[in-house]
Amino acid sequence: MKKWSKENVVDTLPVRKSDAHKGTYGTALIAAGSRFMPGAAVLSAIACMRSGVGKLEMGTEESVIPYVIQHLPETTFVPGFYERLNDLPFNHYTVLAAGPGREENDETEKVVQTFLSTDLPVVLDAGALRERTYQKRKSPVILTPHPGEFIRISSFDKEKVEQDRQAAAAEFAAQTGVTVVLKGKETITAFPDGETYMNTTGNSSLSKGGTGDTLTGMITGMLCCHDDWKHAILNAVYLHGACADHWIKTRSPHTMLASELSELLPEVWKKYEQK
Amino acid sequence: MKKWSKENVVDTLPVRKSDAHKGTYGTALIAAGSRFMPGAAVLSAIACMRSGVGKLEMGTEESVIPYVIQHLPETTFVPGFYERLNDLPFNHYTVLAAGPGREENDETEKVVQTFLSTDLPVVLDAGALRERTYQKRKSPVILTPHPGEFIRISSFDKEKVEQDRQAAAAEFAAQTGVTVVLKGKETITAFPDGETYMNTTGNSSLSKGGTGDTLTGMITGMLCCHDDWKHAILNAVYLHGACADHWIKTRSPHTMLASELSELLPEVWKKYEQK
Amino acid sequence: MKKWSKENVVDTLPVRKSDAHKGTYGTALIAAGSRFMPGAAVLSAIACMRSGVGKLEMGTEESVIPYVIQHLPETTFVPGFYERLNDLPFNHYTVLAAGPGREENDETEKVVQTFLSTDLPVVLDAGALRERTYQKRKSPVILTPHPGEFIRISSFDKEKVEQDRQAAAAEFAAQTGVTVVLKGKETITAFPDGETYMNTTGNSSLSKGGTGDTLTGMITGMLCCHDDWKHAILNAVYLHGACADHWIKTRSPHTMLASELSELLPEVWKKYEQK
Amino acid sequence: MKKWSKENVVDTLPVRKSDAHKGTYGTALIAAGSRFMPGAAVLSAIACMRSGVGKLEMGTEESVIPYVIQHLPETTFVPGFYERLNDLPFNHYTVLAAGPGREENDETEKVVQTFLSTDLPVVLDAGALRERTYQKRKSPVILTPHPGEFIRISSFDKEKVEQDRQAAAAEFAAQTGVTVVLKGKETITAFPDGETYMNTTGNSSLSKGGTGDTLTGMITGMLCCHDDWKHAILNAVYLHGACADHWIKTRSPHTMLASELSELLPEVWKKYEQK
Numbered sequence A, B, C, D: 001m002k003k004w005s006k007e008n009v010v011d012t013l014p015v016r017k018s019d020a021h022k023g024t025y026g027t028a029l030i031a032a033g034s035r036f037m038p039g040a041a042v043l044s045a046i047a048c049m050r051s052g053v054g055k056l057e058m059g060t061e062e063s064v065i066p067y068v069i070q071h072l073p074e075t076t077f078v079p080g081f082y083e084r085l086n087d088l089p090f091n092h093y094t095v096l097a098a099g100p101g102r103e104e105n106d107e108t109e110k111v112v113q114t115f116l117s118t119d120l121p122v123v124l125d126a127g128a129l130r131e132r133t134y135q136k137r138k139s140p141v142i143l144t145p146h147p148g149e150f151i152r153i154s155s156f157d158k159e160k161v162e163q164d165r166q167a168a169a170a171e172f173a174a175q176t177g178v179t180v181v182l183k184g185k186e187t188i189t190a191f192p193d194g195e196t197y198m199n200t201t202g203n204s205s206l207s208k209g210g211t212g213d214t215l216t217g218m219i220t221g222m223l224c225c226h227d228d229w230k231h232a233i234l235n236a237v238y239l240h241g242a243c244a245d246h247w248i249k250t251r252s253p254h255t256m257l258a259s260e261l262s263e264l265l266p267e268v269w270k271k272y273e274q275k
């Protein structure tokens, strides 16, 4: 089983170009948050802005805007996102993500289908995860289910998944043609071409609400600053876990909050950058 | 008089399981906050999320939601909590708590009675404290009064309580069949089976509004990550005081805010974890 | 000219009583904030909660509540403050303050007159400063004008005030029977009995909007935890300046924000506490 | 090509006067923020308050007020800003700025024209940037375009600008009579009198949404505390970049948020102050 190692991370992290401007790293669009789960939008937004993106726009209900701005004034918003869905200027965006803080419902599915109809990389999590087939498209689709969600979207048996998570993820990726990040202790990332990696970072401080929303934001941001989209995913999963590993050096694993992963990222990421 | 000592804490703190996911530590439901006392919901929520819980849902008036999310985007909310009270999916929860930032009124009492009618552990504080009898039930009920509240709910004489707090608390626990955490300098925890402990941490920096709300959140969270519910309570009371003791090493006791107890908890807790 | 020195501070700072509860240090009521100046309520509230009070209630427009809670969930609010003004349970409070973030208008004056009609210490700042006479009362009235405000409320000539601030403040205090804290570099505190002190701390990092609101909160809080109300005022002015002096050791004086004074207070205060 | 060097900064940074009061450093008025871009108002406000101003008033839609106060309670607001535009007491202000978080539309242009009709220094950024001619006036006008904005307001060819940014900026400043800060790696500041400087600080961590809004706030604040307005601009650009350079010493350049520049400013600025 291939592991994504510290050396892999050091070798593949992008150098931020000295003559870059915010356009160089593109604009991410994250569709997240709802009335009773607004915080997931906040968590994914913070994580994305910490992960190399140039600009971030949120597609969300207007009631969610205040929460994001309070935590992250750097964000802007798509006016009338749900009404304008068929009319969004997708050539303006670099990466699309959907799902954190969303119910699995028709409105969410409409967002997903609209995103999938573009040529852009699409990250789907939480409420955007559903059993469906995927058309061939120019850019990757990345799903980030935890085991419960994976069973739901794959219709695989619980036993099958538990017995060999890697095989199950690989089978799913091959069948559907999309990338699956099967989360948990030792997260499996299975690409549709058969490549599969196991993550080696992270610990049980991550077993708390919101850490998945943070991961979605990190993957989205890293897709914007990496040339190779596979490296972006693998590095996001790795650094997400490395932040948690940094936390428990001086603090109890019972006490971490998901937002703190993003606060730790700047210093943790630095450690993997070549001098 | 038995004291809950540093050694007891070290011996009984749970190890966070390396293969845990957020479901492993369950979901707490805290009913707290109201229009003119919204902050108590915030304080108990922060404390709970710092104390080992898997997920946190708040049952509160919609006007309180923004305050919680601003401080803690990791939280989610029960839609229409007060209307759906008879209809809540209690098998979805692990621990229930009620009272911080609530007036002692009919609406609060309805929440309390609904919570008591379940099989789950129930923590009652502040506005949820009232003189009442308790039915035998599967899981513990924990009351966390300060002396003024204790006198109100016990109808004991002020003198009786002041003369021997431990005896009074023990008598109350035996009579009612519930656990009482009689707060103050050297908090007494009296269990209905007669066991009684005195806490040895804490100081007068805790004599400020909001510290009790923080304790309620800590007890609720710790009930989610401890196997033994008695240890959960005793450790929560102990660490709550230990955070205050940490504060005054470098800062004046006049200056602490209740929310800071939760900020100190990660490093303080770590000190009691076995290597 | 008498100076309030470091030794005076060390000698007069209160020891927080080991068996205190939040009632021991009483409840402050601050009437502050308005629609276009809501932040002053926030600043005075934070400062007060950091300065030894037991509990804090804010009397403010409902639109101001969110701002305070976002910064300070430990605060509660008087429901319908302006409507219930004649009906407030003043025996419930320990110290009253009014003015930060208030226009000098009829509504503010009604608050001031109501506060003055009680037996409690009253602190008046900003919009609550007006030329008026004061009845003899049981507890002190403390005014905290900057020179511009002082000229307005005293009808003294600008020249007279500039030539000898101490004499002017002392004359005003003797005439009106109230205490005046004439702010600025080397703030003068003149008591109605003729005692007058010059403050020796502070620097030009304080020359920025909001620092006066912070001082009002500190005086209010310290009145709650000092036995001697004169010491409370003198120590609040001193420590307010000492926080600014601490700031400029490592940071430019051009860059300080008023809220940061309160963040620095816990460690600064500690330095003056006897071992 | 002249560079604005560390020595220039050390020589020209103002000493904050020991007997200053907030009036000494004047009041800035920033017109910024809109419904879907409220955060830019926050970012420019924070940066301005950190940069030596005495007081800050924001001219903005009422929906933006909460966001600013949540981050910066030290700010106040112009009641009914857009309605009262022709009626504002401009003798009350020291420096005016407009544009961050604004669309380029009629309402924004009305603000710009009103500001330009005063005798005060005016900083224009983002939505306030438009191709226009400028009347001779008493105080400087400062435009802060990035290259894309510069091409739009100058109608210069993209090639011309890219080939020799300095010449293009100097030509524009000479033609229009206003100062242009042409942002990017090695920002060019061209004054209408022909003087032109290249900035030597900053790095690609600045290639992220919001960093320009922060620069606008810093320039605005520094105009309030510098005697020489040219030094104010050059020092703001320099320190803005120096904060970013400080960030990457210990943190990855991919991870910085625009608001953090302002958090780093106090310590970074201090390093350039003469003992």
Ligand SMILES: Nc1ncnc2c1ncn2[C@@H]1O[C@H](COP(=O)(O)O)[C@@H](O)[C@H]1O
Pocket: A146, A183, A184, A185, A186, A187, A201, A202, A203, A204, A205, A206, A207, A208, A209, A210, A211, A212, A213, A215, A240, B017, B018, B019, B020, B021, B022
């Ligand atoms: N025990 C664990 N060890 C390592 N990673 C974990 C553990 N529990 C949860 N995680 C990670 O935390 C996140 C949880 O995502 P979610 O279930 O969507 O909230 C995923 O990135 C998981 O890989």
Ligand SMILES: Nc1ncnc2c1ncn2[C@@H]1O[C@H](COP(=O)(O)O)[C@@H](O)[C@H]1O
Pocket: B146, B183, B184, B185, B186, B187, B201, B202, B203, B204, B205, B206, B207, B208, B209, B210, B211, B212, B213, B215, B240, C017, C018, C019, C020, C021, C022
């Ligand atoms: N003087 C003190 N010494 C130790 N703990 C205290 C003291 N005063 C208050 N506390 C604790 O602070 C909290 C106050 O709760 P409450 O009265 O509900 O706000 C309880 O946990 C008390 O045990």
Ligand SMILES: Nc1ncnc2c1ncn2[C@@H]1O[C@H](COP(=O)(O)O)[C@@H](O)[C@H]1O
Pocket: C146, C183, C184, C185, C186, C187, C201, C202, C203, C204, C205, C206, C207, C208, C209, C210, C211, C212, C213, C215, C240, D017, D018, D019, D020, D021, D022
């Ligand atoms: N140059 C200065 N030196 C010392 N203290 C100052 C200076 N400028 C302002 N202050 C203090 O800052 C506060 C300003 O209050 P206000 O004018 O109401 O905002 C008062 O406490 C003043 O004493």
Ligand SMILES: Nc1ncnc2c1ncn2[C@@H]1O[C@H](COP(=O)(O)O)[C@@H](O)[C@H]1O
Pocket: A017, A018, A019, A020, A021, A022, D146, D183, D184, D185, D186, D187, D201, D202, D203, D204, D205, D206, D207, D208, D209, D210, D211, D212, D213, D215, D240
């Ligand atoms: N690669 C870079 N190196 C140095 N400064 C940069 C770089 N990219 C952006 N900046 C600065 O970041 C800010 C971006 O402003 P704006 O484009 O309006 O958001 C300006 O101050 C630029 O000078």
Ligand SMILES: [Mg+2]
Pocket: A126, A146, A212, A213
């Ligand atoms: Mg998830």
Ligand SMILES: [Mg+2]
Pocket: B126, B146, B212, B213
């Ligand atoms: Mg309580």
Ligand SMILES: [Mg+2]
Pocket: C126, C146, C212, C213
């Ligand atoms: Mg003032």
Ligand SMILES: [Mg+2]
Pocket: D126, D146, D212, D213
């Ligand atoms: Mg810009």
